[in-house]
Amino acid sequence: METLCKSHLPQEEEVMKCKVCGREAVSDLCVHHAKAKERVQAAYPLWAVAYGRIDWEVYLDNVKRNPQTGQWAKEIAGYLLGG
């Protein structure tokens, strides 16, 4: 007898949640954290030039701990570090 696997059953429509803050999201991040991610990624080559070279993880850790970094950028740096 064929049984229906759960994924074939009708599902309630689920709202995607931001993996950082739990707000409504389009993919895995909300608009704020998606924008912050863009900013963090865009600043990396500039940091690399400024210091000669810098590892991605070291960069993220520095961004996360810097008092001038904005709240969303800090949160996304932590998320990208896997914290």
Next chain:
Amino acid sequence: MSLADRRYTLVICEKPDAARKMSEALAGGSAKSSSVNGTTVFSFSRKGEEFVVCSAQGHVYGVSDPAKERAVYPVFDVEWYPSNLVGEDSAGAAKRILAVKKLATSASRFVNACDFDVEGETIGYNLLRYACGGKEGTALRAKFSTLTEHDLLSAFDDMKPQTGQGLARAGRARHAIDFVWGVNLSRALSQSVLSSGHRYRTMSIGRVQGPTLGFLVLREREIREFVPLPYWKVQGVFERDGKKFTAGYSKEKVGVKALAEKVKEECIGKEAVARSVRRTAVRVEPPVPFNIGDLQKEAYRAFGFTPSRTLQVAERLYLGALISYPRTGSQRLPPSINYRGILQGLRELTEYSSQAAELLMSEAKPAQGVKEDPAHPAIHPTGEKPRRRLDFAEVSIFDLVVRRFLAAFGPPARRELVEITMNAGEHEFRLVGGRTVLPGWMKYYGRYVGYKDSELPVVFEGDSFRVGEVSVEEKFEQKPLRYNQSSLLEKMEREGIGTKATRADIIATLVERGYVSGGSMEVTDLGLSVVEILAKYAPTIISTELTRDIEERLEGVESETRGEAELLRETVRSIASQLMELYANEETVGREIDSALMSAVAKSFVLGRCPICKTGELRIVRSKTTKKRFVGCSNYPSGCRASAPLPQKGTVKATHKACEHCSWPEVYVVGAGRPWKLCVNPTCPRKKKS
């Protein structure tokens, strides 16, 4: 003979203090006070004519919808009602209206003596129309800018029938538009929240509030997304004959660490030569007289007063006849205010005596600004002595107004700017400074002068030096600054939204509604959500363009170049289309606001990072068994047992700061007494010490 048996001129003032001052001035000290319907009125004879002076208490009529059902929208039919019936104020409004009605029955002539601006005109117009039985068209107008005897006597000798009444019509239209705007959007948002299952919560967004919150949100996003870039600051110490001075590298920010280090290597211990010493004489003109916006900004800079506090204090000083009418946009002082008379008055006040006397010996012509206001001159002292003891805030604002007035009459100041350029090999260093050579007006402005002198070494071109130390300091770009109450006020002025009379209150309302936190002007999650939702479903509501357009059209009504009916119709059309969008998305809107509200509540329980497990958050938790509150870690389920007791009385608020002795969070406890700060850790080393 009672008031009811006589025929008299009924004078309507805006506030009780103004009525008293006016009566004292017009009666020459012989005014009698009596009580009508529980309010004080003054009566006297002047030039053989009987006068009775009564007053409103600000607005005693307000706009509302006849149905007054908070769940119903749209609402486009509005009426004027006594304020006590629309929940704006107070039993005070009802008794004042009844008093005016009673006094109007025996009056043979009516005088509107409210403040001469949009709000004052509206207050007077409404009382004359509704309480006096349609006398708004025949009443005389007494116009004045200070409550001094001289100004009040002139105003009453020169009373004229009102024509056009542009100010009152614009004021009434503004009230109607703001009501329709506010009531519909607030109801739409509140109903959305209710439909999401959250309990009823009043959500408001006003016509000027929306775009203002929009500015704050835009800045808040920039701050929260900000990633700082590193740079290096290079400074050299230059030595000669045992004397040293420090100069900065010509490129203030070196963007690459290796380049900064290279400069250091190539300069240290080398010889440097002063390539140029440039001295520039700068003439600094005296500041222009204050309008209300300038006064609010300067009071914030000098004393940290919020714009609304400055306005309140300035109004008290005006009612005490110490300064002129503060709600003015003018930066100009016309000769008709009698410059010399005011300076003579100030000469009698010890603090300003010598400076006023000095200015009296000159031509006494003030600096004038560009901005004009047809109704009132710039804010200035009246020259009268305070008749009561002023409190700290009043003394501060009064001193600022007087010193600005004196400074406006002062001669230009002269400053010398010096720029020394040093060359060390191919690298250039610079030292810049300035000093005041001739104080001019700065002498009168005293401690409010913003210029600082810097000590500069005596250096001549060609002098040689040895470069001692060279420092390379790592720095980071600063995140954008949040608006403060003063810079936000300036932004509103620049964008042309709100009026000089309302801007301060609008900022205060944003704080009251929980969209912005008071001191730092940080936008809350609720404020962010409200703007995002409106941007998505009703973008016009937060657009600067529509608000500015309405302000410009209202100015047209004020100057009697356009009518208000068309403006009202168009505003209704704009709001209606935006409301339909909100209504169609009520459920989504409600869910988004609800989520922001819940997040705000959850945040208020978080005190800070757990110092034990380093990853959890310490929160205020209530015990299910004892119902007592305490501090617990969010990682309790995974084993962290960090906890601490809390005081059971009063409100506990997070300071978002860790104790410098033990790293546990500190909290404020706000109770019936004075608020106090407490480290939540019961074994904090500081507590043991004490």
